[in-house]
Amino acid sequence: MKTLAERIKVARQHAQxxxxxLAHQVGVExxxxxxxxxxxxxxxxxxxKIAHVCGVSAIWLSDAIGPMLPGGSLPAANANVTNTAQPDMTFRYPVISWVAAGAWAEAVEPFPPGFSDRYEMSEYDAKGPAFWLEVKGDxxxxxxxxxxxxxxxxxxDTEADAQHGKLVIAKLADSNEATFKKLVEDGGRRFLKPLNPAYPTQMCAGDCRIIGVVVRALMKL
Known part of the structure; x- marks a missing residue:
């Protein structure tokens, strides 16, 4: 049977x-x-909190009782974190608000305590800190x-390369929220272009900041 220390490490590795x-999300050093x-x-x-952040069973983590994963069948004694299971759903990223995304550029600590209560999975291995946003409007x-x-x-992905033609999340100087647009470069200037032609294109200049590049989309059915 794994010790408590070993189970904590297994849980962290399971959550990648x-x-x-992990310390940032739990609220400790x-x-x-x-x-x-x-x-x-x-x-x-x-x-x-560690169990919640890592997506493992709290009673398995604390007392080694039952499977490691909630509702799963993997016994703790046989827990394997070599990522042979579900290789296409490996990384967990927080779902945050548009206001929180807008504050990202000024944030001293990208994952403060209580940053998010919801996480979604993706096979994408982010280059830097990453998060999910739910698209608003058309x-x-x-x-x-x-x-x-x-x-x-x-x-x-907050550290992906923001190039011409990429879909990006940006923060405009006159808004508290982030905005989702297509990055267009023309004559050395940057513009934020909506895909819907009914909306105007905005210049990305001055205090406009590119927070990150949209690398995956998960459609609701």
Whole structure:
């Protein structure tokens, strides 16, 4: 049977999180996670939050009872985190609000405590911190060609290369929220173009900041 320290490490690896990333989401300092994984710290108060963030069973994590995954059949004694199961759904990213996305450019800490209560999976391995947003409105709904409908979940990689033609999340100086548009470069200037021709194109200049590039879209049926 795995020790508590070993189960914590297994849970973190299952969620594809570094010790620092897990610490941010749990609301503790990175050394706390390190101490938990080496058995130097056995504070049970952190275990429910760790289980929630990592997507594992809380009773498995705390007491090694039942399967590692909620509703799963994998016994703790045979837990394997080599990612042989579900290889196409490996990485967990938080779903956040458009206001939180807009504040991303000014955020000192990208994953503060309580950052998100909801996570979605993707096979995409982000280059940097990443998050999901739920599309609002129809400005990116086009009658022809590429179209992103309202309600679609889009995955944003904050360190992907923002190039001409990419769909991006940007923050305009006169708005508290982020905006979702297509990045267009013309004559050395940058513009944010909606896919819906009924909406105007905006210039991305001055305090306009590109927060990240949209790398995946998850349509609701």
């Amino acid at each position: 999180l570094t010790q620092k990333a 990175q050394p706390v996670i390190s101490q938990l994984e080496t058995g130097k710290n056995l504070q049970s108060a952190h275990l429910p 400005s990116m709904t086009s009658p022809v060609g590429q179209s992103i409908a309202e309600g679609t979940l889009i995955l944003v």
